[in-house]
Amino acid sequence: MNRKLMPIMLFVIEVVMYYFICLYFAMDIELIVGSGILYFLFMFIYGHYSLKTCLIWNEIRQLAKSSFCFYIALLVLVPRSTGYERRMHLTIMVISMFFISLLASRFLRIAFREQFARKTLVIGTGYEAARLGKISNNNRFALTEVKGYVDINYTDQLYGFKQENLIKKSPVYGYCDMDKAIDALNIEQIIIAIPEADQQVIDKVMSDIHGKVESVKYLPDVNGTMTFSSEVQDFDGQLLIATSNDKMSVFDRAFKRIIDIMAGLAGVITLIPLTIFVKYKYVKSGDHDSIFFSQERIGKDGKLIKIYKFRSMVPNAEEVLERLMEEDPAIKEEYLTNKKLKHDPRITPVGDFLRKTSLDEWPQFYNVLKGEMSFIGPRPYLPREKEDMGQFYDSIIKLKPGVTGMWQANGRSDVEFSYRCKLDDYYYHNWSIWLDFTIMYKTVKSVVYGKGSL
Structure with a gap:
């Protein structure tokens, strides 16, 4: 099947749905034609019918931009005399077309993926x-x-x-x-x-x-020298790339902090029943030690902070690790390379469940509420990992560590240590509100499907 048929099929589906929505709201033919031309013009401008390969969050962003611009244009062009009810109909139409376009694009790409x-x-x-x-x-x-x-x-x-x-x-x-x-x-x-x-x-x-x-x-x-804010410039026949390492604006920091406070409050509130549940599970298994575990990690600007987690290992986990590394060179090599053991014998049965569901990270929402951590940010690294972080250390510590982040959303424990650092460095150089949204989506998806642990 010719790949160029896909945008034609998508366009036809959307035109038909647009027409029926307008008929449902009893719009006159002049408004249907005029608004329709404007709507599909914005869709073309923002690349909705492009054959370029993109991921679903890129498609959502394109649709959000085109829908927003179309809605603003409607508010400007449609006279106020049309009344409140008509304007509400137009609002519902824009929202409906956003979801119809997204679902239609997704359906066609999945259903005809083998051909396209x-x-x-x-x-x-x-x-x-x-x-x-x-x-x-x-x-x-x-x-x-x-x-x-x-x-x-x-x-x-x-x-x-x-x-x-x-x-x-x-x-x-x-x-x-x-x-x-x-x-x-x-x-x-x-x-x-x-x-x-x-x-x-x-x-x-x-x-x-x-x-x-x-x-x-x-x-x-790219090694952090080129980001999505970089520009390709034509300098009289010479190709130049203008790099950009923009810092967060005051507005960006304020917005991110508001999100952190909201996430922190929700996390701490749900932490209460979760703590009772975890304590019950441990007591039932015969483990009466504290269910909480605290550890020093590297925070913003290199300052040491104490983060909190539900204990998922035996109480004397650090001493056991030292003994295991002394007794087994393979375990020592694996830990020094990845800073984790894939089949860690120190993990308790309850702790294994907590890790698979990522519930062991939940107490960190207390750190988020305190302002020591962010909901989304770089991994909170151990002080002893500073040397292994290498060139990425300076960029990573410019942000608060997060409960989740780039490496957790891109494979989590399946990602080797050096690549985790590279992903966190990428996050610093390319931060945006949209990137945070993407990480949240991917984190939830990876937790639901059980791919790795935080």
Whole structure:
């Protein structure tokens, strides 16, 4: 099926629904035609009918912008003499079309994903490449389907990179077999995901794939120097990238604090019955020690704060960890690398339940209410992890640590330590209210589906 049919199908569905909504509210034909032209004009302007691959929260943002602009235009253009009832009808129509457009777009992308998705080949087999493939194939809204990977380690002309264990079911081709992969998989798009490679390698790959597919995308190694606030500028034929590391404005900080207070109040109120429940579970299992656990973590500006959690381990967990690392070199290596143990023997049966449901983090809403933490922010790191945070330390401590954040919403305990730091650094450089909304959505989704623990 031709991919260009999707926006046509979406447009037809929305036109029909728009017309029936207007008829339901008994609007005259002049208003239907005039408002309809204006509505779909804003939809085109904000890229609603674009074939570009985007995630559902990007679609929500585009629809919110177009709907808001359309509504403001209606308030300006529709005379006040039409009356309060007519204006209410217009308001309901805008809200209804927002949800209809979102659901229609989602339905078409999911129902016809197999026909519309770009068949994609990823060049690279490292962590970034594997994560890119996982996001593309697991997100049904995205119109990108990764069919295979190319391991550049299979050629003497290029440098080699470690193949990531996250790549499991997809076929992996050697670099010399790339043309064969393009033909066999009917590849339409190539994504170069080797951010560690130098310019010589990238130039070689670009040269080898030139003209072989419809679209080529490149995943760069930005290291915080380029953000979504950066601008690409044409400087008399020279391509310049203007970086931006904007700090939060007074309004942004005030808005974020209001959200934190609301979340903190809700969290602390629900903490009371939750505490009774957790205490009951521990007593029932024969554990009569304190159910709360406090620990020093790195807060804003490097100041040490004491955070609170429900205890999920045996009471003397730190001493047990030291003993385990002395007795088992494999455990020591795993902990020093990831700062966590995947199968931690110190976790109690009740604690295992708390971690899987992320209820062990709930007492941190008290820290949020106190102003020591934020609802959304970087991970609260341990003081002993400061050295391991490396270059990311200075940017991470400029924000309050959060109950949830980038790394929790992007794999949680499945994400290795160095990548957690990179995600938190990304959050600092790219913070926005919309990013916080996205993290909240993804955190709830990952907790519901039980993917990792906070």
